[in-house]
Amino acid sequence: MYSKVVETTNFLKETTEYRPKVAIVLGSGLGNLVDFIDEKMEIDYSDIPNFPVSTVAGHDGKLVFGKIGGIEVVAMKGRFHFYEGYEMKEVTYPMYVMKQFGIEKLIVSNAAGGSNKTYDPGTLMLITDHINAFGTNPLIGKNDDRFGPRFPDMTEAYKIYLRDLAKEVADNLGIAYKEGVYLGTTGPTYETGAEVRAFTGMGADAIGMSTVPEVTIANYLGIDVLGISCITNMATGIAEKAHSHEDVVDVAKKAGENFCNWVINIVKKIG
Ligand SMILES: O=P(O)(O)O[C@H]1O[C@H](CO)[C@@H](O)[C@H]1O
Numbered sequence: 352m353y354s355k356v357v358e359t360t361n362f363l364k365e366t367t368e369y370r371p372k373v374a375i376v377l378g379s380g381l382g383n384l385v386d387f388i389d390e391k392m393e394i395d396y397s398d399i400p401n402f403p404v405s406t407v408a409g410h411d412g413k414l415v416f417g418k419i420g421g422i423e424v425v426a427m428k429g430r431f432h433f434y435e436g437y438e439m440k441e442v443t444y445p446m447y448v449m450k451q452f453g454i455e456k457l458i459v460s461n462a463a464g465g466s467n468k469t470y471d472p473g474t475l476m477l478i479t480d481h482i483n484a485f486g487t488n489p490l491i492g493k494n495d496d497r498f499g500p501r502f503p504d505m506t507e508a509y510k511i512y513l514r515d516l517a518k519e520v521a522d523n524l525g526i527a528y529k530e531g532v533y534l535g536t537t538g539p540t541y542e543t544g545a546e547v548r549a550f551t552g553m554g555a556d557a558i559g560m561s562t563v564p565e566v567t568i569a570n571y572l573g574i575d576v577l578g579i580s581c582i583t584n585m586a587t588g589i590a591e592k593a594h595s596h597e598d599v600v601d602v603a604k605k606a607g608e609n610f611c612n613w614v615i616n617i618v619k620k621i622g
């Protein structure tokens with residue numbers, strides 16, 4: 352895999368002059384953030400050697416390079432999910448490329464169901480920690496020491512200094528947010544009511560089908576992570592109606608204004 356990552360990274364370096372240190376992964380319905388990126392240079396995933404292709408509605412499938420407030424960034428408009436049938440190594444492949452490309456900080460976002468009853472659809476949640484309920488780990492297999500250690504530490508999976516900075520930015524802008532634990536499952540089914548009760552008992556405030564694999568690999572590679580969930584619906588058993596991905600994307604788009612404002616101003620501070 353190392354030589355593939357080098358090949359992909361070399362392609363990107365030849366294709367763009369941008370050399371960002373900050374990357375952003377955009378969750379379902381949150382892709383509009385790219386509208387706030389200046390001097391954009393876009394590359395379709397299908398044109399990038401060794402890159403998987405996104406198959407989910409609300410996930411376009413492009414790397415978008417450019418600037419936010421003069422700071423160079425690269426955004427993944429569209430991510431890969433385990434439920435799409437990709438191997439964990441494929442789901443997380445972009446993280447390996449990001450590291451090789453020089454990325455030091457990752458802002459990861461997602462749409463998620465709120466299992467914490469104090470949340471509402473549209474709530475933005477700063478991720479304090481996560482629970483891996485995928486039943487597997489993206490690092491299973493032989494370790495390549497060129498990437499990271501066999502037994503990576505996850506003490507500060509979501510860096511405290513980045514969370515403090517995000518809180519300061521939100522407070523200055525008057526953006527309301529909650530803080531909580533994200534639990535990632537394989538999907539693609541939304542949870543049963545019993546699963547939501549079990550996950551809540553385990554400490555989950557929000558439940559989704561992504562993020563955990565990418566953040567695990569980012570930590571392994573030594574990339575600092577900040578995570579934001581957009582609560583698009585209350586989880587099963589709390590919600591008053593059945594879930595649909597159309598509603599998820601719709602609510603994420605509506606919460607997008609605050610989300611974009613928050614992320615843009617975070618980038619300006621960390622860049
Ligand atoms: O986590 P993101 O990609 O934002 O999307 C969330 O929304 C989809 C379900 O509606 C799932 O893919 C879930 O993980």
Ligand code: HPA
Binds near residue numbers: 463587
């Ligand atoms: O309720 C949910 N469960 C899992 N993933 C999700 N993504 C958006 N909403 C949800």
